[in-house]
Structure formats: C-alpha cells, structure tokens
Amino acid sequence: MTRVIAGNWKMHHGPSAARDFLSRFRSPDPGPDVRLVLFPSAVSLSACLESASGAQGLEFGVQNLHPEASGAFTGELSAEMAADAGATLALVGHSERRHVFGESDDETRLKVAAAYRAGLTPVLCVGETLPERREGRLQEVILRQLDAVLGDEATGARIAEGTPFMVAYEPVWAIGTGETATPEDAAEAHRMLRARLEGGLGRERAGGVPILYGGSVKPDNAGGLLAAPDVDGVLVGGASLDPDSFAAIAAAAG
Numbered sequence: 001m002t003r004v005i006a007g008n009w010k011m012h013h014g015p016s017a018a019r020d021f022l023s024r025f026r027s028p029d030p031g032p033d034v035r036l037v038l039f040p041s042a043v044s045l046s047a048c049l050e051s052a053s054g055a056q057g058l059e060f061g062v063q064n065l066h067p068e069a070s071g072a073f074t075g076e077l078s079a080e081m082a083a084d085a086g087a088t089l090a091l092v093g094h095s096e097r098r099h100v101f102g103e104s105d106d107e108t109r110l111k112v113a114a115a116y117r118a119g120l121t122p123v124l125c126v127g128e129t130l131p132e133r134r135e136g137r138l139q140e141v142i143l144r145q146l147d148a149v150l151g152d153e154a155t156g157a158r159i160a161e162g163t164p165f166m167v168a169y170e171p172v173w174a175i176g177t178g179e180t181a182t183p184e185d186a187a188e189a190h191r192m193l194r195a196r197l198e199g200g201l202g203r204e205r206a207g208g209v210p211i212l213y214g215g216s217v218k219p220d221n222a223g224g225l226l227a228a229p230d231v232d233g234v235l236v237g238g239a240s241l242d243p244d245s246f247a248a249i250a251a252a253a254g
C-alpha cells in the first residue's frame with residue numbers, strides 16, 4: 001500500500017510564506033511508495049507550484065470546494081478552477097468545515113462528486129467529537145460520514161471502479177489540541193473504516209484506499225501512528241507548517 005504524508009496548512013502561509021517553505025523543504029526521499037501532499041490556501045497554490053522542484057516530489061491540493069462548477073457563489077472555489085490552477089487533490093469534509101462552517105454529510109457527498117467531475121482525488125475527512133466518543137458513538141459517526149459518500153450511487157460506483165479515493169480519520173478532540181489518539185485508538189477506528197470499505201467495495205479495492213490518521217501528528221509520534229495496522233498515512237496540520245518538521249514526519253514513513 002502506498003503511504004501518504006499530507007500537510008493541511010489551513011489558513012496559514014500566504015504566497016510569500018509558501019515560497020519560503022518550499023525554498024527550505026528538503027524531501028527526505030522516503031521511497032517510491034510514499035506520496036507527499038500539501039494542501040495550501042488556494043491563494044498560495046500557484047506560488048507553491050512555481051516554487052516546488054521536481055526533486056521534492058510534492059503533490060498539491062485544495063482544502064475545500066464548492067459543489068457547482070461555476071456561478072454566483074461569492075468567495076467560493078470550484079473543483080474545475082482548482083484543477084485548472086494545478087491542484088490534483090481536494091480535502092472534503094474536514095472537521096473545521098463540518099463544525100465551524102456547518103457542512104453536512106450531504107454537502108460532502110456533493111463535493112466528492114464535484115472533485116470527480118474535475119478529475120481531482122477527494123480525501124474524505126471523518127471523525128467524532130469528544131462528546132460523541134464519550135457516548136460510545138465513534139463507529140456510528142464515522143461510518144455515517146463514510147456512508148454518505150460510499151452509499152451514493154454515482155460516487156460509490158466511481159470509487160468501486162477504482163477512481164482514486166482516500167479517507168482521513170481525524171478525531172475532532174485531537175485536532176490542534178496536542179491531544180493525540182494512541183496508535184491503538186487510530187487502529188480501532190481505521191479497522192472500522194476498512195471493514196466498511198471492504199463491505200461496500202470488496203476486499204481488493206478496499207485495500208487500495210489509503211486511510212490517513214490526523215490530529216496532532218508530530219515528528220515524535222508519527223512513526224508509532226504509521227506503524228499501527230490499517231494506518232496508511234497521516235494528515236498533519238500544525239506540524240506541516242515548518243519544512244523541517246514536515247520532512248521529519250515524511251521520513252518516518254520510509
């Protein structure tokens with residue numbers, strides 16, 4: 001299985017800071033089976049593409065999309081525009097989109113469909129809040145979020161036929177809090193997600209869908225998380241803003 005080390009810059013690093021990051025990022029060259037991905041702010045995407053060198057082996061994506069291809073949606077960004085700007089992946093349903101901006105499962109489904117329409121690889125983020133976890137609702141919540149996309153006839157068929165798809169498990173209580181899920185916590189949730197993918201897509205196809213862990217991943221805990229069963233990569237927020245720390249996390253995948 002290919003490993004994916006992804007950085008979500010959130011609302012940090014405008015074009016100048018993005019250029020500075022790329023001038024300092026030394027890819028650890030972790031091997032051919034490791035993909036390095038950054039999700040900069042959309043305004044920094046072209047600066048990233050212009051500054052990145054082939055040797056860094058980076059791919060770039062956007063952090064959010066609007067479901068429509070174009071129209072009167074002030075402030076929004078379509079999948080087609082992101083692809084035209086050079087993005088190849090898109091985060092969909094990040095917990096900040098769900099909990100700060102009120103994004104629903106139905107919207108994430110439409111956004112995955114939009115990503116496919118434009119040829120982008122969607123990275124569907126799922127995760128439970130602390131109250132949901134305490135109420136014993138981990139499985140119900142993350143599988144509901146996955147099913148919204150997998151259970152849709154059109155997107156489900158695209159995924160089943162092998163169109164690239166990734167899932168990121170990000171427990172909301174571990175995002176930006178310094179509170180990390182243990183490798184055992186991550187493995188438990190990833191096992192649930194893998195089982196659901198296998199049920200919907202069959203074992204072979206499900207085995208080709210990378211499941212990333214996200215939530216306070218740092219250079220010192222990345223190795224342990226990446227060694228956990230069914231953890232195929234990491235989605236890193238804060239620690240991806242510094243080129244040395246992102247490189248150290250990527251090195252842990254090798």
Ligand code: PGA
Nearest residue numbers: 175176215216236237238
């Ligand atoms: P964090 O963010 O690594 O800063 O916790 C992860 C994410 O939100 O993708």
